Amino acid sequence: MGSIQVRQLGKAYKQYPTRWSRLLEWVTPFLGVRHRLKWVLRDIDFTIAAGESVALIGVNGAGKSTLLKLITGTAQPTLGSVTTHGRVAALLELGMGFHPDFSGRQNALMAGQLIGLSVEEVAALMPEIEAFADIGDYLDQPVRVYSSGMQVRLAFAVATAVRPDILVIDEALAVGDVFFQQKCYERIRGYCQAGTTLLFVSHAMNAVYSLCNRAILISAGRIALDSSPREVIDLYNAHVLRQRDGLPPPAPVAASAPPLPPPAETETGTKAGAEAGTEAASAATAATPVPAAAPATIGSFEHGGARIEAVGLYLDDQEAATVISDRAATVRVDARFGQAYDDPHIGFQIRNARGEAVFMTNTYCMRQRIGPVRAGEAVRAEFSFKASLAPGDYTITAGVAEGGAGDGDFRQTLTRQQDAGAFTVLRNLDAIVWSGVCNLDPIVEVQRQAATM
The missing domain is CATH 3.40.50.300 (P-loop containing nucleotide triphosphate hydrolases)
Incomplete structure (x- = not known):
């Protein structure tokens, strides 16, 4: 039945x-x-x-x-x-x-x-x-x-x-x-x-x-x-972005997302985004094409105007596959541009083992302008944060977009690389015991009143 x-x-x-x-x-x-x-x-x-x-x-x-x-x-x-x-x-x-x-x-x-x-x-x-x-x-x-x-x-x-x-x-x-x-x-x-x-x-x-x-x-x-x-x-999100940019949808990819947690060494990239999609880029003057590399995961794509060369999680300037919850960490995204752009932006997204986004932002949403780039130029963006995440496995998606507008929208998406890196969050034994998605690090105050007869 x-x-x-x-x-x-x-x-x-x-x-x-x-x-x-x-x-x-x-x-x-x-x-x-x-x-x-x-x-x-x-x-x-x-x-x-x-x-x-x-x-x-x-x-x-x-x-x-x-x-x-x-x-x-x-x-x-x-x-x-x-x-x-x-x-x-x-x-x-x-x-x-x-x-x-x-x-x-x-x-x-x-x-x-x-x-x-x-x-x-x-x-x-x-x-x-x-x-x-x-x-x-x-x-x-x-x-x-x-x-x-x-x-x-x-x-x-x-x-x-x-x-x-x-x-x-x-x-x-x-x-x-x-x-x-x-x-x-x-x-x-x-x-x-x-x-x-x-x-x-x-x-x-x-x-x-x-x-x-x-x-x-x-x-x-x-x-x-x-x-x-x-x-x-992942493929649906790629469809939405490419439809917004007036491009045909990407072809389905047979490969699945990498198993968790692999070392964060992959050279494919991930996503630029804020909640609405937060990725895009605008056509600009032609120049040196970036060598095309086949996206490794479903939902990844690139136009040829930019390419993500590396994505990883770093602790004290050392690439890491694990981080203790609440400790300082940095996501590093290396991108190379195949043509000139006036207003490029780089972003990243962290997703849990089910694929749900637990955080995403980009340089535009952080009010950090990269400035015009020339053809062949490489740009590195480092996002430092406190990893107040629940213990578990996570992936990093990154992307490059151009022409920021509004509350996190862009004119066109240049590239999006899904699940380019991965890491594991370990429990912080010195922190409070909590459950959920992230540690809000609360402060509690208790007040008592004497019983009245």
């Missing part, structure tokens, strides 16, 4: 040159077709086994939502087939299936029947639905007066009132508040541990890392990569 099989799936929509062409095709079919097919999905082929948690990732317009509609049966494919085994509960478009003039309670009753529950079963589950949605008296008000967050609360509460065999979620939780999101993720994890198959679409990559053990990247209606969340998200 709970499996999904997609075989050679394709979906196309008819496009007509004018609004009258559709009518003419209907009334004069013997004169031939007057439309052309616009393919939004082609050659989609994968299997999701029972109990798997899979994320669908892609830029807006890639075809993710269309694929979910085909899987859930709300749309029909042009080619291929979808086979599901087990009861499917889906949260697709916000408010889908809710009638705006009916109350939340009435809509919950109808939505429960649509997912295969009887009227008696929905009525018995209504107290639990009401408690989980937590929208108070609004449950008996028309849905048209609901906020988007209230609609999501009710829709999720109904869809997950009974553990489904297959749970499909399409960005629905993005509009909920943080407390409700945490409650939803807790329920999803519980269902996945109990054997529910999860198909999850989200642009919140931390949620993908947390919930999914596999990911599929959809690009231009086709599968670009089906692999671990870490590799798929």
Whole structure:
């Protein structure tokens, strides 16, 4: 139970040159077709086994939502087939299936029947639905007066009132508040541990890392990569950066990220970034091309205008593979430029063993201007910091960009090298005992008051 099989799936929509062409095709079919097919999905082929948690990732317009509609049966494919085994509960478009003039309670009753529950079963589950949605008296008000967050609360509460065999979620939780999101993720994890198959679409990559053990990247209606969340998200980030720069997406790379922890000696580079991507570079005057080296990891790429030659972690000017938590450390990035640039910048990112970014910045975001560079010039950037990280394995990604603007955006990305170095953080036996992502080094004050009678 709970499996999904997609075989050679394709979906196309008819496009007509004018609004009258559709009518003419209907009334004069013997004169031939007057439309052309616009393919939004082609050659989609994968299997999701029972109990798997899979994320669908892609830029807006890639075809993710269309694929979910085909899987859930709300749309029909042009080619291929979808086979599901087990009861499917889906949260697709916000408010889908809710009638705006009916109350939340009435809509919950109808939505429960649509997912295969009887009227008696929905009525018995209504107290639990009401408690989980937590929208108070609004449950008996028309849905048209609901906020988007209230609609999501009710829709999720109904869809997950009974553990489904297959749970499909399409960005629905993005509009909920943080407390409700945490409650939803807790329920999803519980269902996945109990054997529910999860198909999850989200642009919140931390949620993908947390919930999914596999990911599929959809690009231009086709599968670009089906692999671990870490590799798929790396390639997705490269797609986003290159799309922003008006460049074609990088080809998938067969190699995986290096095992952890290797010595931090690799000569491939990593990422320049602040939260929005924080990497880019602008075309400038031509000059000496930098010798191209094939990127070693998925998500790495370079344009030829710049190349990262070395990335490493240093302690007291010595390259190191380990660092004790809370001790001073330096990330060193060496870059060489193949042409002149007016405003280049270098950045780095530290990621944990799951691939989640725990910190990233660059020279632009640190208000440190490198200045114009000439063709053939080499630049070294050293980022010194206190390694207040949790014990574990980490990788370093670095990148070079040009033309800083706003709060960490750039005109164009020159190069990005994923997981170019790696290191291990060891526990600091002299520090407080703590857990989490980083040591906030708190100071505690305790005040007591005498008991009053």
